[in-house]
Amino acid sequence: MIPRDHPRYTSLVTREHLADYARLGIVSWEGLIAHGRGEAFDYLLGEKTSESARRSAQTAAALLRTASHPVISVNGNTAALAAPLIAHLQKVSGALVEVNLFHRTPDRVRQIESLLQSAGAAVFSGEAERLLPLSHDRAFCRRDGMYAADVVLVPLEDGDRCGVLAAMGKKVIAIDLNPLSRTSNMATLTVVDEVTRALPVIADACSSLTDEECGDLVAKLDNKVFLKEARNEMKARLCHALD
Numbered sequence: 001m002i003p004r005d006h007p008r009y010t011s012l013v014t015r016e017h018l019a020d021y022a023r024l025g026i027v028s029w030e031g032l033i034a035h036g037r038g039e040a041f042d043y044l045l046g047e048k049t050s051e052s053a054r055r056s057a058q059t060a061a062a063l064l065r066t067a068s069h070p071v072i073s074v075n076g077n078t079a080a081l082a083a084p085l086i087a088h089l090q091k092v093s094g095a096l097v098e099v100n101l102f103h104r105t106p107d108r109v110r111q112i113e114s115l116l117q118s119a120g121a122a123v124f125s126g127e128a129e130r131l132l133p134l135s136h137d138r139a140f141c142r143r144d145g146m147y148a149a150d151v152v153l154v155p156l157e158d159g160d161r162c163g164v165l166a167a168m169g170k171k172v173i174a175i176d177l178n179p180l181s182r183t184s185n186m187a188t189l190t191v192v193d194e195v196t197r198a199l200p201v202i203a204d205a206c207s208s209l210t211d212e213e214c215g216d217l218v219a220k221l222d223n224k225v226f227l228k229e230a231r232n233e234m235k236a237r238l239c240h241a242l243d
């Protein structure tokens with residue numbers, strides 16, 4: 001039982017929630033470690049959405065809105081943390097939702113798909129094939145889904161798949177708290193923010209941006225600037241703490 005007045009209440013509840021989902025087999029044990037790395041970077045951000053992250057999330061919405069075949073790729077951590085937020089983003093963006101896992105078993109895929117479906121998402125499922133040039137199981141995707149996408153949103157992605165998707169000519173939107181990761185640096189656009197904070201900002205912008213605003217945001221997109229602003233945000237907080 002976590003006391004409500006604990007200063008780290010939200011973080012502890014989230015950890016317990018992820019541990020429960022790990023026991024169910026939805027989150028991998030390795031996914032718990034990845035969450036810990038994310039928490040460390042979130043501390044450096046002050047656990048809030050920066051102005052820069054808000055602009056990159058709006059740009060993410062503009063990329064989804066202007067895509068002809070957008071796909072949201074979902075792994076175990078994302079499903080456990082944000083299934084209803086994914087379902088909402090799907091509704092406002094019109095993107096396909098497809099499960100893609102590093103630790104892939106047919107059972108895990110089914111569990112994650114049904115978690116997403118019970119949150120209201122229409123999951124693009126069916127036979128996945130080994131279509132991406134990767135030696136691990138993130139190579140599996142659907143020919144008419146992620147393989148054919150022009151824009152792919154990849155929350156909590158692994159760097160090598162991000163690189164492969166970008167090399168295939170897709171626009172890749174990452175949500176990653178680590179502005180130094182390979183994923184962040186290989187993506188077309190990185191939202192350096194916690195996934196449950198970033199997704200609602202992206203969804204709101206999908207609903208509210210005009211076509212003209214979408215065009216402007218896409219034309220101005222410079223991921224190096226967003227990553228630099230995220231690093232500066234962290235640097236400023238560290239410097240302030242050392243004063």
Ligand code: ATP
Pocket residue numbers: 034035036037038039041081156157158159160175176177178181182183184193194195196
């Ligand atoms: P890369 O392969 O890109 O170099 P990595 O191997 O260091 O990255 P992975 O384990 O592949 O990291 O992916 C986990 C990433 O997801 C980490 O960078 C972590 O900061 C980020 N992350 C974890 N939890 C969250 C979260 N809730 N919201 C946003 N990002 C998160």
Ligand code: MG
Pocket residue numbers: 157158159160
């Ligand atoms: Mg990795």
